[in-house]
Amino acid sequence: MSYAYIIHLADxxxxxxYILAALLLIALAVxxxxxxxxRSAIVRGSSIIHATAERETLGQKDLADLHLRAGSLxxxxxxxxxxxxxxxxxxxxxxxxxxxxxxxxxxTIDRRLWVLDTVxxxxxxxxxxxxxxxxxxAFSVLAQPGHAxxxxxxxxxxALVATAFxxxxxxxxxxxxxxxxxxxxxxxxxxxxxxxLIVNRTDAPAAAAAPRSPAMARV
Numbered sequence: 001m002s003y004a005y006i007i008h009l010a011d012x013x014x015x016x017x018y019i020l021a022a023l024l025l026i027a028l029a030v031x032x033x034x035x036x037x038x039r040s041a042i043v044r045g046s047s048i049i050h051a052t053a054e055r056e057t058l059g060q061k062d063l064a065d066l067h068l069r070a071g072s073l074x075x076x077x078x079x080x081x082x083x084x085x086x087x088x089x090x091x092x093x094x095x096x097x098x099x100x101x102x103x104x105x106x107x108t109i110d111r112r113l114w115v116l117d118t119v120x121x122x123x124x125x126x127x128x129x130x131x132x133x134x135x136x137x138a139f140s141v142l143a144q145p146g147h148a149x150x151x152x153x154x155x156x157x158x159a160l161v162a163t164a165f166x167x168x169x170x171x172x173x174x175x176x177x178x179x180x181x182x183x184x185x186x187x188x189x190x191x192x193x194x195x196x197l198i199v200n201r202t203d204a205p206a207a208a209a210a211p212r213s214p215a216m217a218r219v
Contacts, residue, residue: 014133016127016130016162017162017165019126020126020162020166020169026115027172027176030113031173031176034111034112034113038109038183039183041190042190044071044073045070045074045190048066048073049075049190051066051069052066052198058082058086058201059086060083063079063082067080075190075194077104078101079198080101081098081100081101082202091202094202094203095199105191106188109184109187116173119169120174121170123167123173124163124166124170127163127164127169128166131160132159133159134155134156134159134162135156135159138158139155
């Protein structure tokens with residue numbers, strides 16, 4: 001397929017193929033960016049979770065060390081929250097504050113996935129639109145005197161390229177969207193696991209630090 005023929009196909013759809021090519025580039029950019037970011041969050045976050053699980057209890061020093069190791073990972077926000085409220089609230093209140101942190105982080109984890117969702121829906125429609133425009137050009141040959149049947153059939157074949165390209169982009173985008181959605185689910189599961197680990201390992205020290213009741217003091 002020569003460059004001149006590609007330009008011919010794009011012109012035959014009145015520029016719709018150019019828009020589809022732009023959608024393809026956008027979809028690929030989103031998939032590469034989010035896949036790299038989410039994969040890094042999963043791998044590095046797993047190491048932070050294992051490091052947390054190895055500790056019997058979590059004090060300020062432990063939380064500070066883990067927070068430093070977490071860096072810019074989503075788990076860092078949970079560790080920072082635990083540092084601020086360690087020994088100051090009950091385990092139920094700590095869990096609630098960690099849930100708040102997760103809710104604040106969630107929009108940053110699945111950001112730009114809506115772009116892929118839009119591309120998956122829009123690409124086939126644009127491809128069909130380009131094919132319809134190409135059909136207009138193909139059948140306009142019938143109005144010209146001395147036309148050949150091959151001119152119409154070749155024009156229909158050229159018009160169908162837009163639909164095929166749009167469907168290809170949609171299939172690629174749908175595959176990437178499902179893969180990234182699964183990675184987002186794994187990251188959210190890691191955050192829930194991290195929350196449980198923090199609550200379980202800060203509950204005992206908080207209980208020990210709590211003042212005894214008057215009845216217990218008399219005993």
